Amino acid sequence: MSTDLGIASTSLATTGNTRSGTTPGGNRRKMRSRDYGLVVLAAPAVILLVVFAYGPMAGLVVAFQDFNVADGVFGSPWAGFENFEFFFTSGGAGRILWNTLFLNILFLAATLGAGVLLAIMLNEIRGRVTKRFFQSVIFVPYFVSPIVVSIFLQAFLAGPSGRGGLVNDLTDVFGLPSISWYTEPGPWPWILTVVKVWQMGGYMSVIFLAAITAIPEEVYEAGVIDGASRAQMALRITVPLLKPTAAILLVLGVGRIFYGDFGTIYAIVGDNGTLFSTTDVIDTYVFRALRTIGDFGTTAAIGLFQSVIGFVLVVVATLVQRRYAKETSLL
Template structure:
């Protein structure tokens, strides 16, 4: 009996080892991709601590300590772009999450599968629209031909509201950009919530129906609370990107319009513009490293808070 048990154990060990080896072989392409394109380029971070010049290269350029960081923080632009980055991303995250949750609850109440799928496709479509196309649409809505008029101003004229030159009014652009992000990400986020809703047992809804609960009461008292773990995970993932501006959307819409920089200039657009105009690789690398470190701190803080609130749904 003991010999047979040992033989069986060895067979199981060999089988398990073969399965593990097969999984490792399948993972090798992904591991290689991360090593080459994600971790390998991290060697270039030393540029943030060097007086970089093309002739000497990354490793031959002289060290200058923290002068690149000091130059950025002493420039006077740091407070503005940091505040803009956090404020805009907080608005984007809050609004898109709320819109996604509301859309998911509304779509979940549609009984017809065909209508529901059509609705999902319609609200998901903006996620694939290019930021350049969004910029052109906004110009037609806000500025019109030659920068005057625009569909929105024409609509406001009906109510005798004076026209507004939107592209020279920085105060309104955080809200305009937030509306654009809700339009882009609301449907995408709702699909994630809908996938989470499908995991909720129908028995819970049947019990609530027997107690006389309406569909609205079920959505408020059953569906929404059970979506909180998914909501928390999405918040943590979103907070991880809160220090990274949506460069593609913001730059495509705002471009180099300096009038709007007080409320729309974020770290990503600032770095791009600095590298393009000044060509200082050291300072831009320092800004990017600072951005990554602060993003890491935000992620760690968000995970700790989530773990304290709901340990079971925590990602760590």
């Protein structure tokens, strides 16, 4: 890690020199202090990234080790691909991979869809103040932690004592049977999707509304002249012009598709084993495996598998999207 930092600072220093070399009138002493300045500015972030982002990447060698705490990362014996074998032959792997993919595709589709829909509906609202008010209100859920969301959900589905809950009271009103939600794995992918939409819908709509605002007015004026209704303009003008923004968010989302949104799922499901069959994803599985059996090797192997697939997915998605729309690609 110290070498990485060294490289960064030397290259900073060299360019600093070339640059001030082109500035007439600067003397050597000043050039030095300038180089030093840029290094100082970049250093905290570079150190943090090297240690906490790149360090763990290097630490993935643990995936190929029979890791034990006493010998550490450098002393533990090598295990080849045993850790990977253990995970894929343990039986749970298929279920967990499926849950991860299925839930994330649901979340991604639902939040993007809700974002577009909410942005288009917000765009119909006349009056700056009213619009801003509603935008603020639907953006609020984004700012609460998964733990708080979990408590909200309990009030709806169970009530603190496990009986009651708003939803079951409503089903009683309509004469439908009450459901003991927290012991019924079937509906959970959909419940979690509703939670995601609740939390992320406003956030997504802010991004899409910004994109709608960037659409030139002339396009809509042409629509009005052609006699389009507002519904037609939303469907034929706004939606197609939102595609590039949606594509960027989709690419970012696809890159995260193998990461299982640990926060939301673990905060809500926790260690409730009856719900694992539909809600256990890679991240929650890894977390439990680490905490209960302390198996570093296998869990790191799963993590590496997850990162590699995620990386491949995001690269493929970026390339596909670049072919689609050249001017809107990332980086």
